[in-house]
């Protein structure tokens with residue numbers, strides 16, 4: 001069972017599950033996702049994961065062996081303006097889903113968490129046991145969910161969770177079957193590809209006075225298809241008897257905003273219109289994953305680590321979406 005499987009990361013993971021011989025179905029309320037992102041052979045149940053009657057009915061009918069929980073709200077800035085939405089749709093909905101899952105006797109559970117649980121990390125690359133000091137309601141809503149998951153796992157031994165903390169997810173399925181669809185994206189690579197393709201006028205580089213190589217923020221970008229493979233690897237880890245755990249999902253390598261734009265210009269062969277702008281509130285200067293744990297514990301081999309591969313797939317998807 002894949003909640004949020006009609007969204008960006010969930011739809012890539014459904015493809016990875018199909019490729020590995022699993023038989024997924026999707027539960028999604030289509031609030032930001034699209035039915036077009038769900039392959040024809042995969043059943044889509046439309047509804048809210050926080051609705052216990054709805055979820056229990058699906059569990060009774062489908063008897064899933066494992067659950068991947070992607071459904072949630074994801075815009076950091078919106079969470080600052082409307083925290084209640086994030087505690088409701090991320091934390092409270094996750095609790096309702098967990099209670100339904102545990103009452104059903106469910107075992108393997110994989111949760112979409114985020115590097116935002118660390119806030120402004122003091123030590124880089126940041127490892128899983130670093131202090132959790134989220135600085136946005138979005139990050140808090142996910143850290144609260146992780147704490148519920150941890151405590152429920154201690155009380156219910158059959159419930160075996162893995163929390164995956166994603167760093168900066170980017171790119172699209174290299175075969176062009178799915179990608180990011182939302183119209184109002186604020187993510188750097190999505191915005192830059194829209195400018196590159198003439199879908200937006202200009203873009204801003206938020207802050208050039210950080211303590212980094214070139215003054216702009218540095219991030220650890222992970223190709224969404226590698227992230228999808230990490231979910232399959234986490235499922236296989238649990239199927240092999242793996243114990244509850246949290247893993248950072250990144251490559252352990254950072255690129256600054258200006259390095260990303262330079263690489264994009266190299267791929268395009270023409271410049272991307274970007275203006276210097278003040279810092280965006282809440283942005284940590286550097287966010288890089290320590291990836292020792294995921295590389296040690298999961299059978300996961302990233303295959304698309306080149307920034308160029310991420311940018312080319314993002315450009316191809318964006319161009320196809322607007323054709």
Ligand SMILES: NC(=O)c1ccc[n+]([C@@H]2O[C@H](COP(=O)([O-])OP(=O)(O)OC[C@H]3O[C@@H](n4cnc5c(N)ncnc54)[C@H](O)[C@@H]3O)[C@@H](O)[C@H]2O)c1
Pocket residue numbers: 003004005006007008009010027028029030031032033034047048049050069070071072073074089093112113114115166167168169
């Ligand atoms: N995109 C990123 O950079 C990023 C980074 C870290 C973590 N995450 C997490 O990964 C998960 C997936 O994110 P995404 O980028 O694919 O976002 P997305 O908006 O594309 O996907 C979320 C999906 O969940 C569905 N949904 C939302 N609330 C629901 C509800 N109550 N019931 C049923 N369905 C619901 C939406 O319709 C959508 O299809 C989220 O939990 C997000 O917090 C994303």
Ligand SMILES: O=c1ccn([C@@H]2O[C@H](COP(=O)(O)OP(=O)(O)O[C@H]3O[C@H](CO)[C@@H](O)[C@H](O)[C@H]3O)[C@@H](O)[C@H]2O)c(=O)[nH]1
Pocket residue numbers: 074076114115116166167168169186187188189191203204205206207217218219257280283287
């Ligand atoms: O038009 C833009 C958009 C972004 N940036 C900068 O690019 C960097 C990356 O920003 P963005 O792509 O918005 O990602 P983050 O703010 O790093 O957050 C993403 O990555 C986090 C984990 O690292 C996740 O928790 C969040 O959900 C996800 O949005 C930041 O320094 C931004 O200031 C710009 O300069 N101009």
